[in-house]
Amino acid sequence: MTVKVVELEAELEAANKLIASYKAMLFGARSEKARLILDEQGRLDLDDLSDIPATPAAANDDPSVGRPRATARRNIGALPKHLPRVTQVIEPASTQCPCCDGALHRIGETVTEALDIVPAIVRVIATVRPKYACRSCDGGVVQAPAPRRLIEGGMATTSFIVFIAAQRFAWYLPIYRQAQMLAGHGVHIDRSTMLRWMQRLAWWLDGLFDRQLRFIHSQGRIHVDETYLPMLDPGNGKVRRDQIWAHGIDDRGWNGPAPPVVCYFYDRSRSHRTICEQLGAYEGVLHVDGFSSYKALEDPGHKGGSIVLAFCLAHLRRRFVDLHKSTKSPITAQIIKLIGQVYRIEAEIRGTSAGHRFAERQAKSKSIMEELKVLLDDTLARVSTTSTLAKHIRYGQGHWRGLTRFLDDGRIEVDNNFIERQMRPIGLQRKNSLFAGSESGAESWAKISSLLQTAKMNGLDPFTWLDDVLKRIVSGDVKNNDLDQLLAWNWKPATREEQLDLAA
Template structure:
């Protein structure tokens, strides 16, 4: 007996052929959905295993109370993100005869009666019955969610009156319930935004936020806050992906990386991951592209990670002297090569180290020459790119050429393995990249712009010690990208995230995702 795949469709009647093709398409779609759910289940199983390792691992007793709190915080955030992704996939494949809506997960927290309450009464669009009679209010449904105005908790009570007709008995109308980012849970989108800003901008781990809330009479466990953060990270991910797409579409970018210690629960200590930053900042020469930064977490610092992050980018990449960038710039890429512009400030700092330690006259002379370049750059701040290029050709190029002559003479006098020889070697090894700024007014003399975007991450690392898990570090990178980009565009991160989460809760369409990017946010109308 032949299988359905062996049937000659052309020999069948049209209606039978269409039925078979429809069933094949439906089967292929179901197989794809099963595969997707399988991947979600595998990820959840992996996270549960990591959670058990953190809790019951042989060396978990070596973790301090704070370290355990951070481990659980990021694992629970990762679980919430994975579960939300699975629920989103489940919602597209409801079982036959079952309600397509995901089960409501209610928070069992208590909303104190003494908190102020603001009622939002949602009336139906019309108070008239289709039969022509006047509708009468017969009851209402009331839901309460916990909201926050910075430094003040309050309860938003949503009242939806029900109306029935006095003439006939069949019509009852009520305004539809408003959409929430986390259905059935306590927080408003404003409260979720507040938690995100406190964690990723103000560097307050969730367990410390829980302690602060408890002092105001609000008992919110760290795991509850982690659940909110994880769900928010899932919903914000498309906005961050779009931000990264815009960054890589630029003609010039800054790139840098910093360590991100990540807890390894089974070993009772941290291992080193990295947060990479791709930044754009054309404000010094009045460029039209808005400033922004996207952070990407990777478990290592190798060129393979930078290669994946820069996929699709061509243009000028401003970096420090890390060799991975040079390796990557020399490789053949499908999208074409990019040009490296190296950082004069990086070399200047190395010379300053030698001068402050040894009082080297050679280092002092190098610093004096570089200072002349920086005096010119200070005068060119705010000029157009063409004005900067022209001025650099006339004023800066002779200084750079004289520096190269001086550099070659000094390197011939000292051992390349000496301290000063190693520092001078930076300039010689990256000379082509150090000269790029002379011929392009859009290029900065250094990569300080991206280093400024790295500092908030370093502060967060100092306060939180480390990320509790790789997934937590990825959430950190995503949410910090939106917060720091908002700050670069002179926005209040809380107002931006609140408005963005509210838009996502209302089902903002994916094809208009650009409207949710920080530089598109109108703070005056929020």
């Protein structure tokens, strides 16, 4: 009986620790979640879903101890020069001298600038196409052809539909909220109509999405990850957990030639078969986590191209960080410290050439990883095989070859956090929209999000880019074999004359 009580108490203690960890993750203040776990260690929590800066720092990197804080951006100085200016001149009430009543003359001026905005204007475009006929004969009637639109005969212009899409997939504003906002303008559009617009827009973008995906799979190193997508299951009255996959590249860490790009896929499964179908004959390095569907890609019997897996060091560190929060073990502290040293080195070499990163990793990071391996092996021999610490150590040992792959190639990243950051838009859309209503809607979701997220990563305004791209495609100005010029990193805005031609 006593043994049973001890076992139950142990299970209760483990369950309480797990609940405490979840409560800290869900309800803890952000300032607490980002606190130092070790005095020598910088930020260790999961900041891998933050926005990407122009020259991004390595995700989850630990800033060096004593490093001065970056200067805050306070918009001191002139406002952006590319914005249009509206000049307001305010004259004095009188230009006569208060002393002698003589006329005052202008000696200078004071100019101050302030940002202003004109809210969205909902309007109706009336397209008039006059008909002309000859009075002298019964010849044919002459009339200009109607301009092509995204939805022929529809009630909305291409720009209107693009605006809905940009708000929905680039800035995560659900369709039903946009419908409510339009109703405030006196425009009542059923949500189902707007959803059909999104599916039609995705149809037009299908070729561009394929070009973008082909570009990703032409690279020697890509990042892959997946997350769940709630899907309405008609007939069962339930929501099932389907999957959104992401494939992406980002060479900015080593100043490589490839721009940041991401493509999303919808699928019902996260199986090995699914990722094999997505990759096709791809050959190269895959940055992934330790999920079993990925590990099977290195098996000799794998059907497809030759793939080398580079596992994510951040995933290993998170395990020990979570354990350290509940146990405060000196072993976990030492492991975290060693991994933190690797990340400090990564922060120093971020943005340098692949050759320099390789040399620095060989000179500095390699010995740290070897010390970490010895520590993991020695610790496992001294702890209970059923403990959580042993479980995490075995994870590291089982993935060690992929975890150290970055040491031998300066182009390989130390973690997979680039693609995890690209999952944040999916998470925000999932939070705001709760679930996808249909599989075709989820596929449209994936395609449009892929293109708009890539535009954002390349510093473009999603609406401006997509509006111009759709008008060129719909009008026939850009043919299918020329779509590469419309990809976000190749795109150049149309000139004023070209814009008038597209609108005609």
